[in-house]
């Protein structure tokens with residue numbers, strides 16, 4: 467496996483990169499914080515990544531850098547076969563309603579620019595005959611809910627986009643893997659009260675890597691969320707208006 471990861475300096479991306487490294491994958495890390503990238507790269511080399519782990523600057527809020535970053539990653543890995551996007555930001559509905567600038571950055575980071583980055587990655591993968599594009603959405607995208615109207619909307623958009631890519635490009639060799647985590651204990655959720663079925667990043671990473679190998683189009687992590695969301699997707703609107711979750 468020759469994988470490019472955007473968002474591996476922390477949380478789920480870091481855990482997935484560590485799992486890949488322990489299985490000898492060749493890795494290239496993209497991110498906005500060069501010091502954090504270098505630190506992560508060294509850690510992954512110690513854990514068994516194939517060869518030296520390359521690092522390339524890439525800020526999801528700056529669309530101008532995407533093409534260059536993917537070209538540099540391609541050169542560093544002599545052609546990649548997998549791209550993983552775990553980079554993303556969170557804000558509660560109250561925080562985002564109180565700060566429109568932050569809301570705008572969240573919409574740009576989690577949806578518009580993630581899609582623009584994925585469009586370039588998808589083209590590059592298909593140019594070489596195919597590969598895997600794995601993107602982290604959330605169970606929050608499965609239904610509009612009071613506490614996560616804006617964050618949930620970005621995740622709904624990403625889930626829809628990935629489903630469309632799967633339908634459009636699967637025949638050409640693109641494996642679009644959409645990950646929908648529930649609550650996972652990472653820096654994103656630090657300080658929040660763990661919800662039901664709260665998971666550890668390492669176990670999520672193992673499940674996701676197996677899903678990538680199998681080419682699963684949708685993976686809920688932990689798996690119990692597929693059943694929970696099946697019920698929530700069918701709850702009538704008058705119930706959703708009343709409940710506060």
Ligand SMILES: NC(=O)c1ccc[n+]([C@@H]2O[C@H](COP(=O)([O-])OP(=O)(O)OC[C@H]3O[C@@H](n4cnc5c(N)ncnc54)[C@H](OP(=O)(O)O)[C@@H]3O)[C@@H](O)[C@H]2O)c1
Nearest residue numbers: 473475476477478525526527553554604649650652653654
């Ligand atoms: N944790 C959960 O409970 C949970 C649940 C459902 C879905 N998810 C989704 O899973 C994904 C990973 O979440 P996580 O918990 O691992 O989050 P995290 O611990 O906060 O890590 C987020 C990563 O995204 C990077 N990032 C943020 N903004 C960026 C930007 N503008 N440009 C480049 N990189 C940027 C961060 O880089 P820096 O090191 O530079 O900050 C960091 O590496 C996200 O899409 C999140 O929405 C998480």
